[in-house]
Amino acid sequence: MKKGYKKLLLAFTFLLVLPLTLLAGCGKNSAHTVKVGVIGGDARVWKSVQSRVKKEGINLQIVQFTDYSQPNAALTNKEININSFQNYAFQDNWNAAHHTKIVSIGKTIFSPLTLYSKKVSNVKDLRKGASIAVANDVTNEARGLKLLASAGLIKLRNTPLPTVKDITENKKDLKIVPLDAAQTPRALADEDASVVNGGFALDAKLSFKDILFEEPTNKAAIPYINIISANKSDQNNKDYKKVVKVYQSQATKDLLKKLYKNEEIPAWDVNFNK
Template identity: 50%
Template sequence: MKKLLIAFTALFAAFTLAACGAGKSADNQVVKVGVVGTDDRIWDSVAARAKKENINIKLVHFTDFDQPNAALKSGQLDLNAFQHFYFLDQWNKANHGTIKSIGKTILAPIRLYPGKGVKSLKDIKAGDQIAIPNDPTNEGRALVLLQTAGLLKLKHVALPTPNDITDNKLKLKIIPVDASQTARQLTSVAAAVINNTTAQDANLPANASIFVEPVNKDSAQWINLIAANAKDVNNKTYKKIVAIYQTQATKDVIKKAYGTSEIPAWDIKLK
């Protein structure tokens, strides 16, 4: 009985130590965050600050805009941070998803960049080609940008397609391509509508663009966000990551890295 009691005590002590170890591991939780592109300056800063809160953020990179939501839905990711509200809404509808926003991040106006022989809007001539992203959300956003720039007119619809062009006096040829390929088209087209992530990866400075999407009350749908599965919207660790992101320290990183090309949007006032 004495030997049995000693063995039981040793087993209980080992179990207690293991439990303590598990608790420590939980305190240093690894959170996988899906992002698009290779520029991690904002998230590197957030991750460094999160580590002080015993949260280890692991960035998972994607090149395709549909992949991070699919990976989040399937449980391969804990969070993702690459999309705006409109894109998320459309993706959920198309994929029977229940992904939710748990916090706003930035507003990144899209831009029209010049291609061969073009230095300003005035240089775009009859019959020129303009590349735009081909995913439904960014395609519509790009067409609205071209309308705002005075290059064409569209039907009044929520998200236009090239078929909704009603006036194209210059007979411009709109070339939809994968968003990640828009910057590469600049060697063969007059201009291309390029989102910030792709422009950054292509080392295109914001001031090289010839037209910028206006920021106004219509911009709310284009605010980027941190997303989680519906079951995780109240997860304390994920909420802490959002709180770490939405700080003056992050604003300082954004300003230093991107100037005015990306705008902190968690407390923005749109008019």
């Protein structure tokens, strides 16, 4: 009887432990993986989000890209789930040019476009015939030209996406040099000035003392607010919304201020209509 009882007890214990073991095994794989595509070498903010979103059951994988042509293509091909590198204007232009349906699911930062120079310390000191580099993609070229107009260097025809052909006044005969956006920081060695996007300026460790003019934070800046994007079919995905919520938090605001001072502004918490 004792031998039979022991066998029965062992069998009963096994049946109790087995479901718990299986449950524990499932728990290890219960996190949902979300791949976010980003550009630029400084991923400290996204690494912080990656750590914090684990509490929401999200395994966030950060996928690095090197230029603006890659993250939306990867998103459309479902190689990644969301991306965070572009602004509204870039996204609208991409959708129109590529017949895609990519939408914003949340604001991230506003990174002012900035005119830098290592040869002069004031916009007024730019010589006649000076050369200025700008990004050569449609959206950032237009934005760069608008920045030069805001700085009083040129005048533009009133059009949403101006090109050099839309310059109506150029009293200093400035030479506009279109380059890949990633090359604009390096252009400072050869050109008199360069219009550089925030991410590339940070990667290149450009100095605040080399700033000639910075994009103002007002209504005109709204198209250039950076966003988290997804395919339209996924815009209501609960996991992606969790990532957005964790990004748009006080912890992220504090980190942005600590890392970048006022160079990267938490756009979800700023009034641009002023």
